[in-house]
Amino acid sequence: MSTRRPTIGVFDSGFGGLTVLKALLELVRDADYLYFGDTARLPYGSKSVETVGRYAVEAAHYLEAHGAQMLVIACNTATALALDRITAAAHVPVVGVVEPGAEAAASATKNKKVVVIGTEATVSSHAYRKALEARGLNAREKACPLLVPLVEEGWVDHAVTEQVAGIYLGEAFGDGFHDADVLVLGCTHYPLLKPLLHRVAPASVTIVDSAESTAGAVATHLQELLPPPSTQQQENRTHPRLKFFATDSVEKFRRLGHRFLGHSTDDVQHVDLKE
């Protein structure tokens, strides 16, 4: 990476990855961002390894072709099922969300028991369990397929969502995991539920947001790759430029995107991956 101001490509199946972009915009301001949401083919969370891998590699190639010098796979499902495949197919550094999340969990847990919630596909892959066990931790993974639709319905603080989360977390923290002290949000939609999950989870639990952990990992990675900015460069810093690509309707992307990012997502371009 030769330029002082890198272009970072952020990829997700849809909108959830915008929580990672939001964390990046707070932590890594001296960069420009391309965000790719594969909204025509979302959700990935219920799909197979083969399908998710193929879709993710297409998106990675698209971002590289449009100037991304680093790729952030801001989707737990794509990371869990296809990080190796994406890394092999890419020509630039690739950062996923699972390893930073596992690392943050390892730092936060005292009794080495961690609960991870995510989509059906992320949980079936056991990517988190492997990453946590490699750090000497006991892990319980729990698929929570209704949480993404509840977030997309906008019910982020709704009694129904609290009830559903209560059922899922009740099962996750049952049977030998009553004393787990960390809850990893293994899906980039879940940061929008953080206040609600704090209420529902056992009081002693620390919530690890893999969006924030990933932004931290990207910042560290860039420090290793790039020379430190000069005083002149620090003074000349400008706001990050944001450019969005979506495979489904751009109107819907603008509407839902704002909810996840908290910023405008107006500069969005429709992409047809078959062309």
Place this chain on the structure above:
Amino acid sequence: MSTRRPTIGVFDSGFGGLTVLKALLELVRDADYLYFGDTARLPYGSKSVETVGRYAVEAAHYLEAHGAQMLVIACNTATALALDRITAAAHVPVVGVVEPGAEAAASATKNKKVVVIGTEATVSSHAYRKALEARGLNAREKACPLLVPLVEEGWVDHAVTEQVAGIYLGEAFGDGFHDADVLVLGCTHYPLLKPLLHRVAPASVTIVDSAESTAGAVATHLQELLPPPSTQQQENRTHPRLKFFATDSVEKFRRLGHRFLGHSTDDVQHVDLKE
């Protein structure tokens, strides 16, 4: 259609269309069936007209190429957004789910007020409202995006689902539609919720299941197209042959498919539409 025993192609974005196939197997037994579930790209219900149209035409072509002599678009979203486009692209008769559902609603209502529930995309298209207004009825359409994920989670008789359905139907039957007397299930997942919806909807409401209405329309259509069977042919009737195609994991199709169809969905073949 020259053959006495037609091959009928049934298409849906995923599993919901199996409720239509189930109704067809009860009503039209003298036929063979090809079922195509575009499971790699589901759900259609949150996607745009352009994307749904493109996907549906690809699936229709696939079914025709594999011998379908009639196409049943067993997906409310694909029918609502793309029936004209599919009909124009196909070389065989095409039956959708919206017109049969509207016709059944018109027969069932006494006070000419009908509520339709469906996906976000089906409701935004106003296909049902247009079909019902063309029959002189007042229609209220209500998007219920959480019902499909709740069905796919298997919570078809769960307290949470009852609460969610209560919220949706409370809004749908409010504001001038208190006295609506028909509820159209404008999504092929919803027949699995019929007992629960009967409990939640106002007591006087008749539920119209567009899966059943569509099977009736197909039976009528076939009677018009085909000569009546001879006594010999009636005696020689065999069970319908079923063949399934899915764009995502065949294992998942077998597992979830059984829940919707109530029959085995073992003979399923993976299809990659890009090849």
